[in-house]
Amino acid sequence: MGKYQFKILCIIVFQACFGTVGDRALDRYISVILSITALLILYIYTKFKYCQKYKRINGIILIYCLYNAINSILNVNVDLSNLQAIMTNSKIDYEPVSIYTGVSLGLKIMLLFLFIQYSNVTQRLSLLFKTFWILFCLLLTINDVLMLVNGLDPNGSGYLLGNKFQVAYMHYWGLLLYILKNSYDKKLKIRKMYYGIGFCAIISIIVQCTTALIGSIILFYFLSHWRKPHDLIYNPFFTLSCLLICSSFFFIFGNILNNNFVQYILVDILNEDPTLTGRMGIYQSLIGFLSLGSIWGYGLGNSHFILAYLFGVANAQNGILDVWIEQGLIGTFLFLYILFILIKHAKKHPNKLFIYPTISFIYMYIFLSSVEITLGINFMLILAFLLPNYKINLKTR
Secondary structure, three states, X not given: OOHHXXXXXXXXXXXXXXXXXXXXXXXXXXXXXXXHHHHHHHHHHHOOHHHHHHHHHHHHHHHHHHXXXXXXXXXHHOXXXXXXXXXXXXXXXXXOOOOHHHHHHHHHHHHHHHHHHHHHHOXXXXXXXXXXXXXXXXXXXXXXXXXHHHOOXXXXXXXXXXXXXXXXXXXXXXXXXXXXXXXXXXXXOHHHHHHHHHHHHHHHHHOOOHHHHHHHHHHHHHHOOOOOOOHHHXXXXXXXXXXXXXXXXXXXXHHHHHOHHHHHXXXXXXXXXXXXXXXXXXXXXXXXXXXXXXXXXXXXXXXXXXXXXXXXXXXXXOHXXXXXXXXXXXXXXXXXXXXXXXXXXXXXXXXXXXHHHHHHHHHHHHHHOOOOOOOOHHHHHHHHHHOOOOOOXXXXX
């Protein structure tokens, strides 16, 4: 594949994985078409022969994607009669999302993993990072200009990139690609990286996304220790432990919100209510729901609708619980196993400093999963950036 063809493929992959982030049905259809197109192009040029190096990773990713695609299709007509006993809200009808949701998300994940692997094998990571970063800049600029022109939505939705959470976290994606591009080209200036974190924090404040603002603090802490990272963060068992502790924290230590200092931070500094915007009530409602168990889950994208139908709440407000509700125990196990093997892959990297920014973003998502649903499609896509095999020395200024 020539350089020109590779750039075209970069644009198609970017648009399939990141350009269709809205909540409209058209976004899903476009994503499916573009993903299939990009996969066909890769197959025509390579027959996927380069995938042998990542055989184990690709195998589990394929199983995960197929599981969620099939699960979404089967859950269109799911029987909810066994949940009637715990229902506290009867004013909202259950309307599952399109079957294309699971299919499109599965294709996105598989495509990005395969494309990054191809870029790695053909030594075109620099071109990939540069192209992705330019496209992110274009997409974010258009979104931010439209926000200035049209004003902020009082409901935190209706933006080009979707809701306020998608807007905030997509800016972090732009920052990650900036760091990767300049690190690989040996042009990274640490000062500009900190400016980027500050800009993401400002965007989070503007769209009133408190969790993303906290994310900027977490990210700053991790990236400020870039030159001397602790080996523990590359340990997959430590990563899974952090994820499980964060996701269960407010179930186990719910009384911590009664602490005066914690309430001062929530109410006076972050302008949140002492129940974390009703999250504690949601967690209590979910105890009965989870006690029933769910082996298969209710399909990707259906967490909002099942919880609105049962309890009148928007979502689980908890990363791993959202995964459990949508993907069931089987999908949750596959999700955790993928995280495990990719962190283990990163641990064996010959130059861990290049992987560190991606690791930092992963831990940011993990810590925020204690109060937000941050373990969805963006988290799965960011895991793909643990695959590149950098062999050059890192130089920062």
